[in-house]
Amino acid sequence: MPYRAPLDEYRLLLDHVVGFDRVAATDRFAEATPDVTAAILSEAGRMCEDVLAPLQRAGDLHPAKLENGIVRTSPGFAEGYKAIAEGGWVSISAPPEHGGMGLPMTLTTAVNEMMSAACLSLQLNPLMTQGQIEALDHHASDALKAIYLPKLVSGEWSGTMNLTESQAGSDVGALRTRAEPIGDGAYAITGQKIYISWGDNDFTANVCHLVLARLPDGKPGTKGISLFLVPKFIPDADGEPGERNALSVVSLEHKMGLHGSPTAVMQYDGATGWLVGEEHDGMRAMFTMMNNARLGVGGEGIGAAEGAYQHALAHARERVQGRSPVEGGTGTIIDHADVRRMLLEMKAEIFAARAIALACAVAIDMQTATDDAAWAARAALLTPIAKAFGTATGMSVAETGIQVHGGMGYIEETGAAQFYRDVRVTAIYEGANGIQAMDLVGRKMMDGGDAALALLDELEARGRDARGALADLAEPVLAASSALREGVEWLAGQTEMNARFAGAAPFLRAFARVLGGHYHLAAAMACGEGSAQAALARVYIMRMLPEHAALLAAARQGAADLYALDVEDMAR
Amino acid sequence: MPYRAPLDEYRLLLDHVVGFDRVAATDRFAEATPDVTAAILSEAGRMCEDVLAPLQRAGDLHPAKLENGIVRTSPGFAEGYKAIAEGGWVSISAPPEHGGMGLPMTLTTAVNEMMSAACLSLQLNPLMTQGQIEALDHHASDALKAIYLPKLVSGEWSGTMNLTESQAGSDVGALRTRAEPIGDGAYAITGQKIYISWGDNDFTANVCHLVLARLPDGKPGTKGISLFLVPKFIPDADGEPGERNALSVVSLEHKMGLHGSPTAVMQYDGATGWLVGEEHDGMRAMFTMMNNARLGVGGEGIGAAEGAYQHALAHARERVQGRSPVEGGTGTIIDHADVRRMLLEMKAEIFAARAIALACAVAIDMQTATDDAAWAARAALLTPIAKAFGTATGMSVAETGIQVHGGMGYIEETGAAQFYRDVRVTAIYEGANGIQAMDLVGRKMMDGGDAALALLDELEARGRDARGALADLAEPVLAASSALREGVEWLAGQTEMNARFAGAAPFLRAFARVLGGHYHLAAAMACGEGSAQAALARVYIMRMLPEHAALLAAARQGAADLYALDVEDMAR
Known part of the structure; x- marks a missing residue:
């Protein structure tokens, strides 16, 4: 099953949704011109398609093993890693003085996601190295940097x-x-x-x-x-x-x-x-590495989701079952409304999660380029959302991907099951998603919700611009955004920290849901009414965005009800 | 990891929630007295705890294999099957004239669910036999019945x-x-x-x-x-x-x-x-078997969910991590609000799914006992809901069960992952859940929604009785029920079948959500304000029931938006 890099969607997101132009306009990232960006993404995409995707199944069928104290990796992984290292894909954003390209984290985020879609288990290796490079660059002595960074950046060492x-x-x-x-x-x-x-x-x-x-x-x-x-x-x-x-x-x-x-x-x-x-x-230095890795793990979820989506779509386009319920259909199961619903919701969810991850990466880049505390706060705010929602998207999309396959989805040879099994860990490692949610409502709301509200201000202003051309899409997004705003204010007003924690997970998801609405709306605006992108936005906004209200209701329950049953009652 | 049969919850459900007293009051099922019912459930529960649960891991680690045309089953499965057959657990509801107990399907449903929790892969064997017994009993010639039914009923043959x-x-x-x-x-x-x-x-x-x-x-x-x-x-x-x-x-x-x-x-x-x-x-006879099996597969999902819940709860009660955020806590992770939220939502969801399955079984029994078309219609209505929601609950609860375990949940030795992998197929076989949803909004709404509305009438009347004692719980349930009623009426009014299909899956889930609210409310009423059951109902009604609104919004979108992107756009 081949993988196809979603280059057009990255282009749309960078140009019209997540504000990458601001990054490229800084001195620090002046080299990230549209041409360079396009070349990087298409070259990395080709490597993922041609070299990494063929390794995905091999990694599953032939796990790494320990033999006499030596780890033997899966067939082809050594060659795959070599392609990653030699292509410079470990170190797009690493410091040029140590051999890196010094390009924005936004590009690393996109490239990492493509590598994850093509071969999640191998991609995790350079992801860890990237975090280490950043931690050493920020915190290590010059002597350590001189010895280690060039080797890590080149990929000779991991x-x-x-x-x-x-x-x-x-x-x-x-x-x-x-x-x-x-x-x-x-x-x-x-x-x-x-x-x-x-x-x-x-x-x-x-x-x-x-x-x-x-x-x-x-x-x-x-x-x-x-x-x-x-x-x-x-x-x-x-x-x-x-x-x-x-x-x-x-x-x-x-x-x-x-x-x-x-x-x-x-x-x-x-x-x-x-x-x-x-x-x-040590925790401060480790957090440098973890924040980097958290965004990266969110990207792993998105990548796995993209792989699962492409896999399911290919199946739905080929599998013939029953009569087509629509005139002029293809004759395959993709003509069926429920199959189409599943596929479109998968696609719309991936778009939302990808936009959030790239918006987080843009904030990191702006922080790097400008040293502005507001960008740092936004990066800090978006990191747990990107991690938890990206990985939750990986799980839900992979689950739906199996469903689209029907019985074949449960047979390992089909490959759909591997996405589901592989991606499951991403919701756990680098801080379980519950920890991300607690980070969001705890540490990231210590500012009284300022960073969150500033982000909503910006997105709502853009959303209001859509009221003319796309009123039917803009209004529900703006209404959801207002509800989220109230949720932020309520949450920031809770001095009892456990009241926040009790609603942390649904709050994080509500936040992601509303951000997804804003980003879909922006994309629809860029492409115009009648475009496929506007149609995808409509699926998201009408079918998926309404979940935000239920999530916010759950987020605002407080903690008391969770302790009204004692542990013995829970075991009864 | 031991399994404990949830006998108290069955008792509560049968006595106060799903109206089993009506079944026991019929001539046909006069033998199903409270004493008999309790004895059956506790004896089956003990067999599941003592004999089946120890086989669960063995089935995973040592798959059945084909050797020279012969299927060799997993270690211990032969003995486990013998215990099932000799205990009469294949044939609680099978016709007495062929050796069965002739007891209500409601009891079979509970026993099947317990067997599923203890050892899902083995339980599937008698589940298939049960369906075959029913199909032969209804459709086979007397000659075939005489030869096959006694052997199937006794479990000698499968x-x-x-x-x-x-x-x-x-x-x-x-x-x-x-x-x-x-x-x-x-x-x-x-x-x-x-x-x-x-x-x-x-x-x-x-x-x-x-x-x-x-x-x-x-x-x-x-x-x-x-x-x-x-x-x-x-x-x-x-x-x-x-x-x-x-x-x-x-x-x-x-x-x-x-x-x-x-x-x-x-x-x-x-x-x-x-x-x-x-x-x-043949399809008519096969549907007899399939309807039986569909409810049974819903029960498989619930059983797997119960197993995953008990597993996660045991872990949360033992695992020490960090300081307890509450005074007088246990010192384990169960003190943490987010862990408690996960566990309580698991428990509340299982209760809802179990109530729906048992309500479906009660309708089947009433149909059998009274031959009343209204009961037949209710059984037909509830079967796809019980199947799809029971199995969706299995998937979501098993997913959360892994999450409660943290990193250990991803390691196979822990056992949490097995529930997740095992239960995944239940959403696919015996009619994929999308097929169930289409059945619900198609065939089962051919009556213009009468069966659905009659069920809501009955539940709402009971819910209004709760307005005095439990107003804060009753009002949201009644409001959700009204919204579902509008959804039913909208849906039944759609003459274009694809408009129904386009919202089928969220509609089915909304229906289950609201039914769960009614059943939780009834249980809370039975146990009283201040009871643990009322506290569990509160978690469900305040945190989970609100989802119904989002689901109904999605259910009422119609089909047009799903075809606004063409297949090439979906692949872009």
Whole structure:
């Protein structure tokens, strides 16, 4: 089943929906001209279509395995990775002084999404490296940067994130891994980390682990955590991989999907590491990496959704069942209203999630280019929404994709099931979606809702411009936006934090629903009444946007009802 | 992970929510006294807890396999099946004259659901047999009944349904399997059938296939289809398995889940079969079986949801992460509002789906007992809702169950993932959920919505009684019910059938949402303000019921918007 890169949709989104022109107008990103942007996307798209998509099934059928302490990756993954690295697709946005292209995160976001659609399990490898590059660039010493960044940027080496321990998942502060100074600015790292994506591989010359650990004088909780760079092979005097470090892969997890991506239990036995950032300030550095990765994981959900959609559409265009209920139909099941509804809702949902992710990336780029606190606040606001809604879209679209296939969807050979199994983890890792929702209503609303309201101000102003040409679409979007605005104000007014948390998940989804409405409306305006894009917007606005009201009602319930049953009642 | 039969909830539902007292008050089901009912449910529950639940993982880890034409079932399944058969759990509702208990379908529905929760893949076997018993009882000749029913009822033999062919799925009428008369009332059956659940096994002495095929003079389409009973071993003069019939298992499918249930491609090479019902009237007999199976499959979804819920609840009660946000909490993640929200929504959704399934079963029993067309219409109305909503609940609850587990949910050893993979097929087989929705808005609304409105009349009258004691719960339910009523009237008024189909899926879900509200309200009334049940009803009514408005908006869109994009636009 081939993958086709959705280049036209990216073009539309960048040019007319998410305001990429503002990014390209900055000095920092002056090189991101329309020509460069188009060339990057089409070249990356071709690589995804030709090189990565053929690997998708192989990763599922032949999982990475651990043999005598060595991780053997799935057939073809080494070549696929080589294409990613040599094409420069690890490092579109990495610093040029270390070999990166220095292009906007918006382009990385689009490219990552295409790679995810083509081969989710392999794409996770460079995604982790990208986060590591950003963390090192912001927080590491010049000496560390000089050794590691060129190798990571070129893709010769890859990077991982080591946060979780068996007793420390969402509660990172509970970690027990220790770091002891051993002189020369080095530390001995001891402990066990779990769920380490791409903890090892057999195609990069080195694997560099960013490990959270506690120094002897580190306080309990997150404030006593430091971040260390711990390479598999310690670089020698020439910066080439030297002595083997005291770390090992203990085992690989047997997961429901994403089989091509080895998920490792990592053991550190006094492994040599170097401090990144300040002592006891590891969470700050790790958040740099996590925010990057959170947007990336949202993109994974969107990519998987796109893959599942294309797969289901191809099936619906071929499968003949029953008489066509419409005149002049194709004669396949795509003529049936319910099949068409499923496909159009899949497509409309992907558009919404993609627009949100790219809008988040634009905010990150504007923050980078302008250092303006308002852009930083917008990026921070949109990151959890992009992550949770992107991955929720991945799950729901993959589920519908199976449904479009009927019985064939449940048979593994068809491939529809793999999207469903693979994408499921994206709602969990890099902060489970519930954690994203709590971040949104907690930390990201500490400003009293200012960033959220500023975004709505901007979108509503644009929406009002659509009242003339597309009144029937503009009015419901503006009404939904007003309802969301009230929701933001209500939420920001809750001083009892648990009242916010009790509505966090539906609030996040309501926010995404309304943003999707605005972005669909903008696209419809750009393409004009009567366009296919306006027709897609209509499906979204009339059939899917109404959900926002139910979500906001749930978001505003407060916490009391959730504690009215005690735990024994719940078990009865 | 142990399973606990939810006996208290069945009791509450039967006594106060779905009107089982009316069934027990009929002559036909006079034996279904409260004592008998309680004994049946608790004995079946114990068997599910003790015998079936331990088999669940084994079925996943050791799929049924085909070896030299013989299906080898998963470890322990033979013993598990023996417990089901010897306990009489295949045939609670089967005719007493053939060895069944003759008890209401309502009890079978509850018992099937418990068996599904404990071991979904094994439970599918007796579910198919139950449908076959009912089809033979209604449509077969006395001679066939005398030979087959006692063996099926006792569980010595099992039954299957053979509808689908590779070109004939939802469009059964496209089938090509042929039947040729060979004298003595027998027929030679030739063709290939796919997706045959439990097409063979190594623990029943015979496997009896109900096969749809076309006689030489059968017209094209569904009107030319006849139904045949085709046993694996042809019964000898004593009614014992004799000569091997000309049929074979070609292969077993490699499915995403339900590995313990062998899904066969069946080949019939002039196999000997006997007509069931009239020539060319096979669809009518098959629908007897399918309606039975549809309710049963809805119950499979509910059972899987219950299993996933219990699994997630147990995890949430044990897993310690972070500080408790509430005073006097347990110290585990169940103290967190978002975790509690997930669990309570799971529980509330299961209650709603279970109530709908049992209400459907009550209608079937009342139809059986009274032969009243109004009850028949209600059973027909509720069957597609019970099937589609029960299985959708299975999917959504299993998805949330993984989420409650965090990273552990994605690791197969935890077991949460199995519920998610296993239950996915229930939304597809026995008529994909989209087909159920089309049945609801098409065939089941041919009465102009009378059956639907009669049900709402009854429920609203009861809901008005709650206005005094539970006004805050009663009012939203009654308002939602009015909105559904308008939806029914709008829909029944659409003469263009595709306008109905375009909103079929959201309409079905809206119907279920509102029914769930009524049933929760009734349970809250029975248990009283301040009860845990009223608290659960509040979660459902305040947080989940509001979805009905969005669904009804989508249901009333008509079909035009779905055809405004052409297929090429959808691929762009």
